[in-house]
Amino acid sequence: MHDLTDWRLAALTFMVTGYALGALLPALIGIMGRALVKSVVTLDSTIKNLGFTIALASSLAGCVLSLSVLLSGEPLYVEIQPSLPFGAMALHADMLSAFFLGVISLIAAAVSFYSLGYATGFLRRRNMALLVFLYNAFLLSMTGVVLSAHAFLFLFFWEAMSLSTYFLINYEHEDPAARRAGYLYVVMTHLGTALLVVMFVLLFSRTGSFSFGAFRDPGSRLPAVVQSVIFLCATIGFGVKAGIIPLHIWLPEAHPAAPSNISALMSGVMLKMGIYGMVRVYFDFLGPDIPEWWGILILIVAVTSSVLGVLYALTEHDLKRLLAFHSIENIGIILMGIGGALLFASLGNRPLASLALLAGLYHVLNHATFKGLLFLGAGSVLHATHTRNIEELGGLIKKMPWTAFFFLIGAVAISALPPLNGFVSEWLTFQALLLGFHISDLTVRIAIPLTVALLALTGALAAACFVKAFGITFLGLPRSDHAEGAHESSFSMIAAMGSLAVLCVVFGVAPSLVVSVLDPLVSSLPGVHASGQVLLGGGMMLIPQSDASSISPLALGGLLVAATLFPVAAGYLFGGRVRKRVVMTWGCGLEKIGPRMQYTATGFSKPIRMIFSNIYRATHEIEISEETSPYFRPNITYELRTESVFLKYLYEPAYHVIIGSARMVRRIQTGHIQTYLAYIFLTLVLLLLFAR
């Protein structure tokens, strides 16, 4: 198999150097070219085309590398010279890394192609070389994160990823909201990194090595307490990046602030780096001795994230913020799979753990595709209308039919409707959890039904939310001039969305493709080490663990299409003469209806806001200016505010404690040189006296 290794090494080298070149070359051209080329626009479009084409090629190489590892099942391991102390500095692509590399590369390829068209919007207005540089650096650092096999290397790429996204969030830095978002992001992400450092040091303390191979070594098991501390550090450290509630506060700020192609990558891919870290630590480093409470904790976090994420999304009118909250929801769904896997593994039911983890990882792939698609769609809308507020949109389906169609596919997928991909992974999650009913453990008997019920609630609310998002944005009449003047996006943007939409369908109707790759992956992890026993009946049928129910998404899809077509065909065949009337959409028989008479997004979400008023704690203000008579009111403003419980009861107290203690510390900062010298002097004397 020597040829195979050589060939894969070439793909790896191509990918890494590609991203590096894609970052540096355009930046160099940007600096050098200013002097040589007069026209800034020509120069910038050259930079744009060059940078994003290189990124596209590199990500395709990444896809190839990932597939070669996943299909052959043979991990790739490359040691880098000179090596660092404390363990070999190495890159590795085992099944898990290769899977996440595949997710990154797949989305990156689509987004790079999309950016060729999307970034033209920044020509003349922004520093293109900077965008291209940061974009490629971001992709490079993410691939670095999943490929690192050494803690230092991992942390280096992890930080590079955080920093490049920080600058990308700040790309439109004139906007104070973007700067605030960037600051919040960088604070939160560093909190996470600090805990990751603690985690790695704890792992190092036992093994004496920072290489992942040593962490995995079953001979180096840590005492149970330390294992649990590592588990908590990993959960919080990676959880910040994944955006779990209550560590999510940066996410709804940062995603809208970044350019849309970046939001697609951040939401579709970067959040998954947190998931990657969790799976790597829980099942690779810490498994197989897993206490029961780990799984329970993860399930609680998962349920909270998914339900609250979707509830907050429902009240959002900013299209990208809405999608950002849905990312939190989907991370919750992924974590339900992971939490279920931890719970089942702790009880020794390995096949079930394997199935749950498989469902979670499947949802990673699915969320990446449909959320990438949705953000790209939102980007197209933003590109065409220059507003993210869906209350100002409407009727876009007529102006931008392709975008609307692909957005609809994404919306159906995220709402977990068959036959698209979101349905399959959520169904698998359901199945994995429902099969847990057989376990007689009391905690499981309480935890599992609750999780299942809340997952069902999440799915329903997500569907409601996307009815709102799609309906208000694309249907009805244009609510403002922004929407009136919209236009269809360029070819590259549509093609990129189309390719992701196709993937959504493929992963939906042919789950055996993904499952046959994921099953060996999951069973290769020491924390699980068992097959999920998913039977693939005829390649198109999913039967998790023989005694459970089975499903064929393809047949379901076919049935759905048939059920839709049948009445139409029957109508044509037997219905007699068809009369056509052309009237206003949602006209309800009225003659003259204006855009202001339509349902608003706020109005649409009102019933749900009423039901969950305890969670929203909404305050609304109606301000009526009374100038003439009480019957003719010239101006009514309605303002609705929902309160973030976490911001008020968790972050604000924490903030006050930190600032308060900083004030206390400041007292010793007198500004006298002598005082500082006295501190040193006293410390020295005390150390000499007592610490000999």
Added chain:
Amino acid sequence: MDSTNLQTVGLLIDIFAAAILVTAFLVVSSRSLVFYIRLFALQSFFLGIVAFLVVLGYGETHILIAAVLTIAVKAIAIPFVLSRVIDRINVHKEVDFSINITVSLLLCGGMVILADSVAHSILDAQRADAPAVSRVLSVSIAMMLIGLFIMTTRKKAITQIVGLLTMENGVFLSGLSITYGMPLIVEVGIFFDILVAVLILGVFIFRINKTFESISIDSLRSLRE
């Protein structure tokens, strides 16, 4: 070299080390800036002699260059520069004390005791038949503490420099006592470091004096925030 001569050298090292400690105490006890600088010159000169004695007694020839440099830089060049600074800015007395002289002297006495006990605990761990020069370790630790103490309790910028230089002498002496001096390249590096530091600090004192019309570093407090 036979053992009687070695004993003589050991005795001489003890005497000069004691003299160095005395100069440090004199700095603590006085108020005149000019006197500080002369005392420092004298201290550095004694230090140079100790280094020579180490060369004589233990045959560590590489210390020779360090000894010559000590006398040239610390006993002649730096005092010269500092005297000129004092002449220019026309300040001759240290008047701001955080702790008065009597208490300072008592505290410095305490520090010597502390240093001695620390040095003993270090040396006991090493070996019983240590050469005479290692006894100097307690003096060197005391010098470092006293230097830091001077910097902590006095407020004129010149005195700060003298405190810093006293600490530096202590460091040199400790290197001498434990390992017969650090490698030459390190010593030379430190000398240039100190020389340049003094030159820069001299310039700073001019500036501080010009800006605040005082060289009391209290005024630097207004730079806070």
